[in-house]
Every structure is written in structure tokens, then in C-alpha cells.
């Protein structure tokens with residue numbers, strides 16, 4: 001395609017937006033409203049996922065070594081566990097460190113623990129974190145079978161319930177967002193189809209005088225792209241503004257400390273990118289399938 | 298220029314619109330296509346600019362076998378034909394000038410060639426002074442002249458018209474007919490379906506009469522021949 005022709009298509013596509021003012025308004029509104037709803041759910045889902053992740057990350061396995069294990073054995077066991085590809089980190093806590101931590105936790109009542117230094121009853125401990133939190137149980141099982149491992153503990157039962165809950169939340173979120181995206185597509189395609197219906201005469205004449213099908217399609221392509229992108233800009237501005245306000249409120253508020261919202265950056269950029277892409281895609285897709293019907297000879 | 302060999306057209310609903318039409322139209326001819334309503338005139342016209350495909354038979358037009366061509370070649374064929382209709386088919390949001398220039402733009406004519414050529418054809422149809430007006434500011438005859446200018450602007454070898462005077466009063470019809478005659482005198486082939494008895498009878502050009510999907514008469518200096 002010649003540059004001059006490309007310029008003509010872009011100009012023509014942009015001009016058509018103005019010429020079909022009300023139809024453009026209808027299409028852009030349809031895109032805006034659906035993408036706004038989609039964006040709200042996207043942000044919600046991403047944050048729920050984030051909170052679920054924060055909770056999941058706190059899950060760890062405590063591996064208690066038997067009393068006979070000395071420093072060398074502890075290192076061996078640590079190496080063995082680290083060799084497991086599902087394992088992220090292994091931290092060694094000696095019985096002395098363990099006691100220190102315990103004393104700290106007892107605070108004022110630490111005196112109760114006095115005298116234990118000489119005959120420390122605590123075992124050496126390894127703290128294991130899984131790469132994928134849901135693998136915790138299976139790692140624990142494998143570690144338990146190792147030599148010199150007395151016992152493992154990871155909050156059996158509670159952890160499984162936690163993972164079932166977070167998985168359910170994620171699946172519902174995905175289904176919701178996919179469903180919403182499809183609704184948006186059909187809504188927009190329909191609106192755009194109406195704008196093209198109103199212009200079938202133009203297409204008919206273009207074909208009569210010998211315009212190629214692609215020549216006819218290009219301005220509609222540009223138009224769909226512009227409508228979709230403009231339609232995405234409005235919810236992006238609203239969502240970014242709203243989220244900025246919300247993050248400010250929630251993350252600085254002292255009363256809610258057990259979770260934090262995802263930070264503006266990169267979330268707002270990610271959401272903006274997703275919405276622009278979806279908007280542009282459905283705009284183009286909507287106008288292409290609609291124009292196709294009028295190109296058949 | 299245009300040749301049909303045993304052309305049949307059956308529409309999707311089963312209507313047999315044309316039943317074995319064979320005809321040869323030479324370069325530079327002026328042909329009236331006449332016949333009662335529903336005879337198949339419009340179908341005959343539509344086959345020529347490949348709006349419809351023949352069910353059976355061959356159609357040759359300006360070197361193309363248009364009954365065989367691929368979909369993407371249709372635009373190339375259309376560029377050698379100008380088409381004019383009863384209802385003008387102008388774009389209401391474009392000015393007279395833009396309506397005509399549009400036909401050059403969409404076949405990617407270099408910009409600097411467009412303006413002089415559009416002004417030329419607008420001169421030919423005597424509408425230069427109304428170039429900036431919108432179609433709904435013009436009379437029916439003027440609108441048809443714009444449509445004719447658009448059909449001519451890309452210098453087609455053939456002009457095809459389906460009842461171009463169907464919506465016009467007798468005086469205006471004559472005006473349009475004179476333009477077609479002028480265009481034909483400049484060497485362009487003209488094929489026109491019409492119900493205009495008076496014009497056909499006084500122009501005395503070739504007349505092809507279609508009845509019930511068949512050519513029943515083909516005379517070089519023919520008459521309309523119906524009393525409708």
C-alpha cells in the first residue's frame with residue numbers, strides 16, 4: 001500500500017468518526033461502559049489475587065532434625081532439601097538461635113527459660129519455603145522421609161483449606177473477566193454494525209466504481225481502532241484516578257494492617273495496557289466482521 | 298466489447314430471469330434494452346457489471362471472461378464500466394465535487410490528477426457552477442447528471458444505465474438523454490435499459506427487446522414497440 005493511500009485511510013477513518021457523530025458516540029460509550037466494568041473487576045481480581053498470594057507466602061515448613069544431628073549432618077540435609085526443584089529457600093536455625101527466638105517471643109517471661117542453655121531441648125530446625133506455595137504439602141511429605149529428620153510441621157489441614165479458597169477465588173475471577181470481555185465484544189460489535197448499516201450505500205458505491213475490498217475495509221479498520229482506543233481511555237482515566245484515591249486511603253490507614261493493595265505502579269499501567277488492547281481489538285474486530293457482510297458480491 | 302453466449306440466470310428463489318441470452322455489442326454502439334416489467338432487463342444489466350453471476354453461459358466484457366473471473370478481479374472489471382441508476386445513488390453528505398472525486402479516490406488516482414478531471418466532467422454535464430452544493434440542493438435531473446459525471450470520470454469504455462430517466466419528467470429526461478448521446482459520440486459504448494417509449498422511438502438506435510427472459514427482437518434502428 002502506498003503511503004499516500006495509508007494517509008487517506010487514516011484521514012477517512014478519523015473523518016468518519018465525526019461524520020457519524022451519534023453512532024460514534026454510541027459505540028464509544030458502549031466500549032467505555034463495558035471496559036469500565038471490566039476494569040473494576042480486573043483490579044478487584046488482581047488485588048484479591050495479591051492478598052491471596054501474601055497469605056500463601058507466609059506458609060512455610062519447619063523441619064525438625066533429630067537430636068543426634070550435628071552441624072555437618074544439618075548441612076547435608078539442607079543440601080538434600082535444596083536439591084528439590086520445588087523448593088525455593090531453606091534457612092538453618094540452630095537450637096541456640098531457636099532458643100533466642102523463643103526468648104524474644106516470651107519477652108518479660110523469658111526468665112522461665114533460663115537454664116535451658118546448658119541442656120537445650122530444642123532441635124536444630126530448617127525452615128523451607130516452596131517455590132509454588134501449593135506444593136508445600138508434597139514437599140513436606142518428601143522431606144519427612146529423609147534421614148535425620150525427626151518431624152515436619154506446616155499447619156496441615158489449615159493450609160490445604162487456604163489453598164482451596166484462594167484457587168476458588170482465582171477461578172471465579174477468571175470466569176467473570178472472560179465472560180465480561182465477551183459481553184463487551186458482542187455489545188460493541190453490534191453497535192458498530194449499526195454504524196456500518198447506515199453506510200451500506202457508501203460501500204455499495206465504492207464497489208460499483210471499482211474499489212478493492214481492502215480499500216473499503218481500511219477506513220473501517222482505522223475507525224474501529226480509534227473507537228476502541230478512545231472508548232478505553234475514558235475508563236482508564238476513571239480507574240486510575242479512583243484507584244489512586246483508594247490506595248492512598250487503604251495503604252496509609254492504620255486500622256487495616258493485615259493486607260495492602262497493589263501499588264499504583266505497575267498496576268495502573270498493566271490495567272491501562274490491558275484495557276487499551278481489548279478496546280482496540282474489539283473495535284477492529286467489530287468493524288471488520290460488520291463490514292464483511294457488505295463486501296460479499 | 299460485450300458478448301454473451303447462452304446466458305441463463307436463475308435466482309436463489311428459483312426465478313428464471315434469463316433463459317439462454319446470446320448477444321454481441323460492439324465498441325461505440327448505443328443500445329436500448331426494452332421490454333415489459335419483470336422481463337429481465339435489470340438482470341441483463343447486472344450481469345454486465347458483475348453484480349450478479351450467470352447460472353450458465355459465458356459473458357465477455359472488454360477482454361475479461363466475467364462469468365469466470367475471481368472475486369478479487371471484479372474491481373478491475375468495474376473500472377472499465379460506468380454505471381448509472383434510476384435512483385442516482387449519490388452520497389448525501391458529500392458535495393457534488395466530492396461525489397465525483399470519490400470515484401477517482403477509491404481507485405487510488407494520484408491526487409493532482411483528480412481536480413482537473415473532476416472539473417472537466419462537471420463541465421461536460423454542465424454542473425461546474427454547482428460543484429460545492431449537496432445532492433439534496435439539486436433537482437432530480439441535476440442529481441442524475443452528477444451520477445453520470447461520476448460514472449464517466451474514470452474514462453470507462455462502457456456506460457451501463459438502468460432506467461436513468463425513470464424518476465425524471467420528460468424534459469429533464471431529454472436533457473439526460475442528450476448527454477448520453479454526446480458521450481456515445483465521443484466513442485463510449487452505451488447500454489441502457491429504459492421504459493421511455495418516446496425517446497427510444499425518436500433516437501432510432503439499436504433496440505434489444507427482452508420478454509420472459511429471452512431476446513425477442515434485436516433491431517439496428519429499432520423502435521420501442523410496446524404500448525405501456
Ligand SMILES: Nc1ncnc2c1ncn2[C@@H]1O[C@H](COP(=O)(O)OP(=O)(O)OP(=O)(O)O)[C@@H](O)[C@H]1O
Pocket residue numbers: 308309310312313314332333334335336337338339340341
Ligand atoms: N434478487 C432477485 N431474487 C429473486 N428474483 C429476482 C431478483 N431480481 C429479480 N428477480 C426476478 O427476476 C425477474 C426479472 O427481473 P428484472 O429486475 O430483471 O426485471 P426488469 O425487466 O428489470 O423489470 P422492470 O422493468 O420492472 O425493472 C423478475 O421475475 C423478478 O421478480
Ligand SMILES: [Mg+2]
Pocket residue numbers: 338339340459
Ligand atoms: Mg429493472
